[in-house]
Amino acid sequence: xxxxxxxxxxxxxxxxxxxxxxxxxxxxxxxxxxxxxxxxxxxxxxxxxxxxxxxxxxxxxxxxxxxxxxxxxxxxxxxxxxxxxxxxxxxxxxxxxxxxxxxxxxxxxxxxxxxxxxxxxxxxxxxxxxxxxxxxxxxxxxxxxxxxxxxxxxxxxxxxxxxxxxxxxxxxxxxxxxxxxxxxxxxxxxxxxxxxxxxxxxxxxxxxxxxxxxxxxxxxxxxxxxxxxxxxxxxxxxxxxxxxxxxxxxxxxxxxxxxxxxxxxxxxxxxxxxxxxxxxxxxxxxxxxxxxxxxxxxxxxxxxx
Amino acid sequence: xxxxxxxxxxxxxxxxxxxxxxxxxxxxxxxxxxxxxxxxxxxxxxxxxxxxxxxxxxxxxxxxxxxxxxxxxxxxxxxxxxxxxxxxxxxxxxxxxxxxxxxxxxxxxxxxxxxxxxxxxxxxxxxxxxxxxxxxxxxxxxxxxxxxxxxxxxxxxxxxxxxxxxxxxxxxxxxxxxxxxxxxxxxxxxxxxxxxxxxxxxxxxxxxxxxxxxxxxxxxxxxxxxxxxxxxxxxxxxxxxxxxxxxxxxxxxxxxxxxxxxxxxxxxxxxxxxxxxxxxxxxxxxxxxxxxxxxxxxxxxxxxx
Numbered sequence: 001x002x003x004x005x006x007x008x009x010x011x012x013x014x015x016x017x018x019x020x021x022x023x024x025x026x027x028x029x030x031x032x033x034x035x036x037x038x039x040x041x042x043x044x045x046x047x048x049x050x051x052x053x054x055x056x057x058x059x060x061x062x063x064x065x066x067x068x069x070x071x072x073x074x075x076x077x078x079x080x081x082x083x084x085x086x087x088x089x090x091x092x093x094x095x096x097x098x099x100x101x102x103x104x105x106x107x108x109x110x111x112x113x114x115x116x117x118x119x120x121x122x123x124x125x126x127x128x129x130x131x132x133x134x135x136x137x138x139x140x141x142x143x144x145x146x147x148x149x150x151x152x153x154x155x156x157x158x159x160x161x162x163x164x165x166x167x168x169x170x171x172x173x174x175x176x177x178x179x180x181x182x183x184x185x186x187x188x189x190x191x192x193x194x195x196x197x198x199x200x201x202x203x204x205x206x207x208x209x210x211x212x213x214x215x216x217x218x219x220x221x222x223x224x225x226x227x228x229x230x231x232x233x234x235x236x237x238x239x240x241x242x243x244x245x246x247x248x249x250x251x252x253x254x255x256x257x258x259x260x261x262x263x264x265x266x267x268x269x270x271x272x273x274x275x276x277x278x279x280x281x282x283x284x285x286x287x288x289x290x291x292x293x294x295x296x297x298x299x300x301x302x303x304x305x
Numbered sequence: 306x307x308x309x310x311x312x313x314x315x316x317x318x319x320x321x322x323x324x325x326x327x328x329x330x331x332x333x334x335x336x337x338x339x340x341x342x343x344x345x346x347x348x349x350x351x352x353x354x355x356x357x358x359x360x361x362x363x364x365x366x367x368x369x370x371x372x373x374x375x376x377x378x379x380x381x382x383x384x385x386x387x388x389x390x391x392x393x394x395x396x397x398x399x400x401x402x403x404x405x406x407x408x409x410x411x412x413x414x415x416x417x418x419x420x421x422x423x424x425x426x427x428x429x430x431x432x433x434x435x436x437x438x439x440x441x442x443x444x445x446x447x448x449x450x451x452x453x454x455x456x457x458x459x460x461x462x463x464x465x466x467x468x469x470x471x472x473x474x475x476x477x478x479x480x481x482x483x484x485x486x487x488x489x490x491x492x493x494x495x496x497x498x499x500x501x502x503x504x505x506x507x508x509x510x511x512x513x514x515x516x517x518x519x520x521x522x523x524x525x526x527x528x529x530x531x532x533x534x535x536x537x538x539x540x541x542x543x544x545x546x547x548x549x550x551x552x553x554x555x556x557x558x559x560x561x562x563x564x565x566x567x568x569x570x571x572x573x574x575x576x577x578x579x580x581x582x583x584x585x586x587x588x589x590x591x592x593x594x595x596x597x598x599x600x601x602x603x604x605x606x607x608x609x610x
Contacts, residue, residue, distance in 0.1 A: 089403075097409045098394075102402040108604065110417035301411065 003033040003068040003090060006060055008079035010202055011041040013048050013147035015073040017140040018118040020054055022072055022093065024137050030154060036060040039141040042201050044147060047186030052139040063087055073118040077101040078205050093121060116156040118142035120164045135172055150219060150256050151180035155297045184256055188220040195229065195236035199249050204295065208303045214246045217295050219254040223262060224227055226253050230286060234266035254293050261292040276304040308338040308373040308395060311365055313384035315507050316346040318353050318452035320378040322445040323423040325359055327377055328397065329442050331432055341365040347506050349452060352491030357444035368392055378423040379599040381511050398426060408480040421461040424449035425469045433474040440477055447473040448488060455524060455561050456485035459601045489561055500534065500541035504554050509600065513608045519551045522600050527569060531558050535591060539571035559598050566597040581609040
């Protein structure tokens with residue numbers, strides 16, 4: 001049986017790239033494996049796959065009971081197919097907090113490390129095999145790290161992420177700032193997406209004191225393009241939240257260059273969240289949060305209602 | 306803050322020994338750490354600690370919110386203090402199936418591998434440091450592996466467990482069969498335990514089709530000593546189950562030498578379990594299950610009601 005390797009339902013560069021990387025590694029080690037997607041990848045992930053010569057993986061479709069799967073870049077059942085616990089999960093490779101809810105039939109390989117990027121952990125797990133990976137696979141790993149660390153600007157960046165990225169860049173003869181610029185330009189090109197698509201593009205569900213949030217982040221080098229659409233984005237929040245079973249969408253537009261986030265404030269609840277969580281003074285329908293770049297390190301741990 | 310390292314509530318050799326081993330390793334790497342116990346260790350674990358020159362770790366007592374802890378040899382909240390999710394869990398090192406239910410505030414180090422023994426995984430995680438461990442720590446790791454593999458007889462044994470054990474034995478100049486005999490004799494010396502203590506000594510809770518079982522295993526080289534007490538053991542099952550919130554205790558007396566288990570059959574439910582799960586023909590109040598030695602590999606996956 002072919003093992004299917006996939007990340008979460010909002011495929012970004014790491015979730016898409018590391019699935020392709022690990023499928024290659026399993027194949028390389030003698031286990032037939034293919035990557036899958038659980039949604040439409042963002043524009044950066046699509047650019048990165050093409051840049052390194054890969055087709056985007058096909059959508060997963062229905063997940064059969066007993067299907068061998070490897071889960072990468074998440075351990076959260078809410079971000080995975082509803083039938084995930086009926087699959088034969090053979091490994092989990094992740095860098096997020098343990099959420100609880102996944103179950104396995106027997107003991108399996110689970111490796112979670114507090115790194116910025118799943119691909120960094122994969123490079124470590126591969127040992128000597130990582131050095132022998134084809135350039136495309138090395139390039140994917142490098143792009144995943146650039147993406148998740150925002151080219152080392154994010155506070156999630158560890159020395160290990162940086163060292164692995166710099167080693168891969170050296171071996172590939174790639175200039176990291178140049179590749180990062182191209183990736184971030186691709187990520188910022190969001191004009192063809194609807195408001196609802198933007199709100200769901202890089203979004204995770206979290207519950208704070210009984211309130212279910214969709215915490216959405218858009219990382220961009222051109223925040224004005226998104227902020228020009230703020231009225232219609234805010235108008236779409238209620239329908240998106242309702243459809244997804246959440247109480248409220250929170251949208252943070254992260255300016256990668258200025259290293260700050262702009263949070264949209266459509267109502268009293270979001271104003272309270274901004275004030276209580278970030279000590280912000282809200283006067284209009286947006287508020288700038290200086291230095292805030294990481295949902296994992298800075299937004300989620302701060303959330304209060 | 307001192308990091309507290311502990312395993313589950315029914316401390317056996319691996320759960321006790323690997324907590325001491327990892328506390329040593331954290332200390333060795335510059336993080337102040339101490340081992341703790343969550344219950345009275347079995348006679349083999351007590352023998353092993355003394356044999357290698359260690360005091361038994363103190364009991365955990367109340368677990369304060371925010372206390373830094375490392376969890377070893379389990380990832381099951383039912384086997385841990387009720388307040389475990391309020392602690393600051395910094396790492397989980399385990400070789401059991403993922404149960405779900407543990408949550409962490411942020412991403413942490415989680416390593417689970419399908420090995421027979423936690424200590425084997427620790428030896429791998431230590432890398433070169435494992436070779437430089439003091440003899441007592443190496444001895445604990447060796448004893449953990451002998452215990453969890455029943456001296457390589459258990460079907461959970463992997464090549465890695467065996468290789469690590471043989472390497473440690475070589476470095477220590479220890480004969481594995483001789484050490485195993487002494488450990489198993491200690492484990493078989495259960496005369497001073499009450500029936501309720503025996504039923505809880507090596508016990509895990511599992512739910513099968515809505516029925517909550519306490520699945521208890523007693524590994525011994527002298528099964529007759531326990532089976533001579535079968536009437537009073539069976540009489541104690543109802544009270545133990547009730548007190549622990551379970552529907553039924555299942556007791557398997559594993560004969561390490563003959564490589565078989567004897568299951569006690571106090572009532573219709575246990576008879577049905579024996580027949581449906583193991584295809585056994587039950588005629589009296591015990592039934593022999595040839596080749597059954599591992600709760601994890603052979604008993605739990607087979608359980609039907």
